[in-house]
Amino acid sequence: MKDFTEGNVSKLIFNFSVPLLLGNVFQSLYSIIDSIIVGRYLGPQALAAVGASYPIIFFIIALVIGIGSGGSIVIAQYFGAKQYDKVKKTADTINIFLLVAGFVVAVSGIFLAKPILRLILLPEELLDDAALFLKIYLGGMIAFFGFNGVISTLRGVGDSKTPLFFLIISTIANIFLDILFIGVFHWGIAGAAWATLLAQLGAFVSAVIYINRTHKIFRFAIKGIKFDREIFRHCMKIGLPSGVQQTFVALGMTAVMGIVNTFGTNVIAAYSTASRIDSLAMMPAMNFSIALSTFVGQNVARGNMDRIRKGLTSTLGMSMVITVIVSLVIIFFGHSMMRMFTTSDEVVRIGGEYLTVVSAFYWMFTIMFVVNGLLRGAGATMVPMLTTLISLWAVRVPAAYLLTKAIGEDGIWWSIPIGWVVGMIGAFAYYKTGKWKGKTVFHRSGIGQSEEAMRGEVEI
Template identity: 50%
Template sequence: MKDLTTGSEGKLIFSFALPMLAGNVFQQLYNVVDSIVVGRAIGKEALAAVGANFPFIFALISFVVGIAIGSTVVISQFFGAGKMKEVKRTIDTLYIFMFFAALVVSLTGIVFARPIFRLIDLPPDVLPDAVSYFKVYATGFIFFFGYQGTSAIMRGLGDSKTPFYFLGGSTLLNVALDLLFVLVFRWGIKGVAAATVVAQAAAFFAIIFYMNRYHRFLDFRPLQMKFDRDIFKKSLRIGLPTGFQQTFVAFGFMALYRIVNLFGTPTIAAYSIAVRIDSFAAMPAMNFSAALATFTGQNMGAGKMERVHKGLKVTLIMANVVAVFISVIALLFARPLMAVFTKDPAVIEIGKHYLLIVPLFYMVFATMFTINGVMRGAGDTLVPMFFTIISLWFVRIPASYFLSQKIGVTGIWWGIPIAWFVGLLLAFSYYKTGRWKRKVVVKHPSFSSSDDAR
């Protein structure tokens, strides 16, 4: 546990974001290793199948993860205010919710996997592999949610390092199992999914063992947990908009895949690889934003608004410096990056064009996400949800479809930065109004209306 209400804002946010960033790099390696092994050892159809699973899986888990984010904000504000009993009740409530949510999501996904893949017009040569991969992957949702819930709890308490250590070990295990199950046992695409499930289960059980042994306050004892309705309502108020936002984003990705699918299997495979690379580029901004959200939550809980404003300024600088560096790497090494995943020249060429367009605008994405981090930390997640819906459903998808009909597949890629610009404009305009400060869980008289316009 770490107090973020005193000390250098920049150093605290950077040191808090760094383990999360490293942890998410490891988590993304799950997907990257899957894609490399599948693309090189099985083929582009299987690679397209794994890529097509991403928006479907994201759609299933996003709502639940959004609720967990809401709990993180509640925990951070209670912790900043020194209300430890409320912190413990929030932790118990989150675990109970995550358990039942995992059961519902797993069963729903398994039943509707094939109809959903047909709905997005997945090509017949990709559909069987996509369904096979998902049905195995879905058995691990309970471990995934358990680990995500534990990570959310620790982030709310200012500890971003512990989850990183266990996730790192889990990723190494996943790499080893990928190679074993696919190259040695010849289990094909099911082996890739099975490796991820086993690795996720190992991460969850390992971190629970650690908590029970070294952090008695955070001990995981299911039979002694109590569900607190009032706490859950607070988490829902903050988490529901985030959950809906994540869900709308997930369905937006599925709609984009439907547009991509119109251009055939090589384009699907190329897009699947480009999205993997893109996810690495997006992680610094997303993790700086998450660190800023916890920083904001604790400082608003402690009534220190001035530190929130300073925290935003230094985070914007850090996030944009990293964004520029990543953009240069992606632009200079577009073709070699694609070639890591596949030997198919058509797939490489299509993906290269993606990486010559989208990385030009990573600074826009980083700025947008950082500003949203302040509002999430304050507990205002409803308005950013509408901004996301507008930029995705009313800008990105229509623009991608329209431009793809005019200039081909590259038109899909141009729809992405157009939507980011709209999202940034909306987020910045709302931040300047200061209305997000009124959503804080722990109220302080120091938050005056005169401070709203800062």
Template identity: 45%
Template sequence: MLRDMTQGSPAKLIWAFSVPMFIGSIFQQLYNMVDAIVVGRYVGPNALAAVGTSFPIIFFLVSVVLGMTMGSGVVISQFFGAKDMVRTRRAVVTALSFQLIFAAFLGAVGVVLSRPLLLLLNTPDVILGDATAYMQIFFGGILFMFAYNAFAGILRSLGDSKTPLYFLIISSLLNVGLNIYFVVGLGLGVRGVAWATLIAQGISSVLTFVYIYKRVPLLQFTRAELVFDWGIFWTMVRIGAPSSLQQALASVGMMVVQSLVNSFGPVTMAAYTAASRMDSFAMIPIMNFGMAVSTFTGQNIGANRLDRVTEGLKATLMMVIAACLIVSVLVFSAGGQMIRLFITGEQAEIVAQGIDYMRTVSVFYAVFGALMVFNGVLRGAGDAWIPTLTTMTSLAIRVASAYILVNTALTYRGIWWSIPIGWSVAVLVPTYRYFSGVWKTKAVVRQSLLAQVEPATD
């Protein structure tokens, strides 16, 4: 169901929109979680490290398309909020065309460059073969992942966060079953995990496409409507390029940090993989509130309801702080049990290092939450370069502090501490920008699109 977020209580709308995304993100994270748990428990710590060390590279190569998805989402949500359905449909066709073509290109690049990139990260020889195989299979089917994300992102931009959830649940459960069958039943190891993910994502993309084609009249197009609109595209680029750069910079930071982690050997690599997976899982509600307030802001900016944007920000901050307190307590108190999900036997050093990571980072979740909310409002308003500057700031502080702190008595713990240090400095950037009020002048619909795109006719 498409949802108009320009009417009604901001708190209720954002909450109702966030909950399906929250549940969906849990199942999305199950892809990474199940991969790590299955290989860690049934193949071994080296296999767990192989899956973990490949993740920053995967994230880097997909970051550009993810950023463009954010850019197209802002444009679509603002057109939808302005009740301009003709341009909304044009924007959808343009966004899908670009994202799917570019995703196919990135998949080919990823297959070719998997091994060279892993070598750049100082990946130990003992895990290089498995890590390369995992990455190449993943990139071979990356088009399916982006197809689902493109379809789901468009539905969310139109206020429907429930429908993508249903198909994601199906594919996530299928992924769990296939992981167990391929790894435990057939003994395919890391390759089995990669194939399970590819098949499950392919099914989710097909199901979402069929639903849109048959059940959403707004997104049913005639052949004559399948036209790439360059005016809308360049506006999406203007909005999406900062998000793409932001995602790319974040992934570069992940690769730099992963290289530093790799220098401490397989034990620290396994601990980092397990703890960072649980950390990502714990951050789900925080990031989903940020995405929800971005869509809320986009629609209300399109409707010229700036007063509701402020109300939405305040309501979201309150919900995020409450969520962060709950999650922080759970992670801090149950970190050991969480890490043990990924390994068998005692593996005391892996558990100890993983617990230390989670307890260090979880105390600062509220800071990360504020950063996500302010960034979400600015991105939804079209002020896209500020979230990029925020990421650059966080990245620079994190990398610099990590390299400084690992050479102190903290050793590898310096990597853990660099994460909240980066958040604490970076949150100042979007907070200042919001209170400056400059974001109010960045609306996409009022500015560039009306000038760039020819008047729509029914």
């Protein structure tokens, strides 16, 4: 556990971000490894089927994960205020919610997989494979949500190293199982889904055993676990806007996927593959944002507004340096990265064009995400939700549709940075108003300052 209310700001955020970044990189490797092995062993059609499933998976789990992230911020605020009994109650409440939600999502996903894939105009030749992958993958949502509940609790109290350990082990297991099920047992696309499901289940069980043996403040156990309605209300107040945001982001991705699907199998495979590389490239900004949210969550609970300002400045500086490096790597080596997934020259060409366009604008994404991280940590989650929805639904989706009419599939690539610039401006404009100050979801009971004092203390 880490107390962010004292010590060197840059060092604390960096040391927390690195394990967090590595952990999420390994978590992203689930889908990347699936895509590489499927593309190499089973070909472009199977690669397209797997890739088309991921926006659907994101859509189905987005709301639940958003609410779970709200629990992590509430834990950070209670931990910063040293209200450890509330930390335990919040962890219990979120775990109950995530496990129940995991069961509901698993059952619903199994029955709705094929109708949803038809809704986004997936070509008929990809439908059966994509539906099979989706049903098996979603069947493991209880383990997926349970594991995310454990790591969200650990991150809320400042521990980003332990989740990294379990993610590394589960990623290695996923690689082994992918090769075994696809390359040796010849289970086809189902093998990729089963490999991910079993690796996630192993990570969840291992994390529960660890947390029960080492942590005194909170433990994961069926006996004695209690659901606190008031705490869940606090988690919903912070997490629901993020969950709604992520749901509409997922719907937007699904809408864009519907546009992509009209261009055929090669474009579907290229877009899906390049998106895997793209998501990995954006990971540093996303994880510095998560680190800043935890940092702000603890410090806002104690009224340390000047420390929050320093945290934002440091986080922007560190994340922008990494973003520039990543952008240059993608620009110069994007085509080579595509070749890891497929031997199809046409898929490589199309995916390389996507990466060349989008990577030049990662800096916009970085600023947008880091500033939104501060706002979420302070409890002001409504504005990030609104700016994200506007940038996606009012800008990116219409731009993708209109530009494809004029310049073909390249219009999809250009719609992405067009949406980012609107989101970046919206997030930064709200931040400058200072209205996000004093948005904590609980009364500090004498700890820190009043909300009125916080609003007027430091103009950042």
